[in-house]
Amino acid sequence: MSTLGISLLRRISEQVRPPRTYHLRFPFGHALGEPCRRAQQRFIFRDCLSALVSISEPGGIIDSPLRWRRGSFPGE
Amino acid sequence: MFKLPGVRELWAARHAVEAPDTIPWAPLSKPLPECRMALVTTGGVHLQGDPPFEVDDPHGDPSFRRIPADAPADALTITHPYYDHTDAEQDRNLVLPMDILQELRASGEVGGATAEFFSFMGHIEGPHLKTLIQETALDAAREIRRQQADVALLVPA
Numbered sequence: 008m009s010t011l012g013i014s015l016l017r018r019i020s021e022q023v024r025p026p027r028t029y030h031l032r033f034p035f036g037h038a039l040g041e042p043c044r045r046a047q048q049r050f051i052f053r054d055c056l057s058a059l060v061s062i063s064e065p066g067g068i069i070d071s072p073l074r075w076r077r078g079s080f081p082g083e
Numbered sequence: 084m085f086k087l088p089g090v091r092e093l094w095a096a097r098h099a100v101e102a103p104d105t106i107p108w109a110p111l112s113k114p115l116p117e118c119r120m121a122l123v124t125t126g127g128v129h130l131q132g133d134p135p136f137e138v139d140d141p142h143g144d145p146s147f148r149r150i151p152a153d154a155p156a157d158a159l160t161i162t163h164p165y166y167d168h169t170d171a172e173q174d175r176n177l178v179l180p181m182d183i184l185q186e187l188r189a190s191g192e193v194g195g196a197t198a199e200f201f202s203f204m205g206h207i208e209g210p211h212l213k214t215l216i217q218e219t220a221l222d223a224a225r226e227i228r229r230q231q232a233d234v235a236l237l238v239p240a
Binding site: 038045 | 100102103106107108110111112115121126166167168171173174176177178180182183184186192193227228232233234235236237238239
């Protein structure tokens with residue numbers, strides 16, 4: 008079973024070393040973004056799916072380009 | 084206070100973690116549109132009727148709760164004193180993206196979902212770390228495997 012973990016603290020993930028990590032600089036409690044902002048949440052979920060496919064080495068970390076409360080998303 | 088990025092980074096710098104000797108690895112076995120996905124959260128989500136997580140123990144609670152994949156939003160609640168879950172109570176997808184997964188199943192981007200999702204309460208430390216690593220996390224992993232998940236997405240709080 009392949010796994011991917013979202014991380015809100017890169018430093019912790021670098022130490023714990025999960026198999027695959029998608030890192031976001033978002034506040035605690037907001038791994039998928041802002042409440043009821045479905046387009047943003049879909050974007051993040053799809054980014055996680057892409058990371059599941061693209062991370063090919065154990066311990067790989069992909070940094071999300073997103074910034075908290077910035078940007079717009081398809082469908083908004 | 085943890086809303087401030089600098090505070091979070093300072094906490095992370097001082098926080099000791101359990102690190103494995105090797106990194107477990109399972110390659111993706113099939114295309115995502117053919118994969119069954121499990122969701123695991125550390126957001127303290129649980130069914131209203133289930134026992135809440137233990138909040139009086141300063142070392143946390145290493146147990147987990149099962150959440151049916153078709154549970155309606157109003158059947159769920161959050162017990163987790165270590166993060167502000169005001170927004171997550173308004174929209175569970177922030178810590179347990181059940182509705183997003185359902186959308187992507189409908190569009191064919193993901194093949195399916197396990198019958199249940201799994202929820203822990205983060206902030207597990209001291210003696211409960213051993214229980215988590217040697218018992219409860221393994222129990223959850225076995226159950227996820229029994230439900231024939233191909234992939235699992237772990238969502239923190």
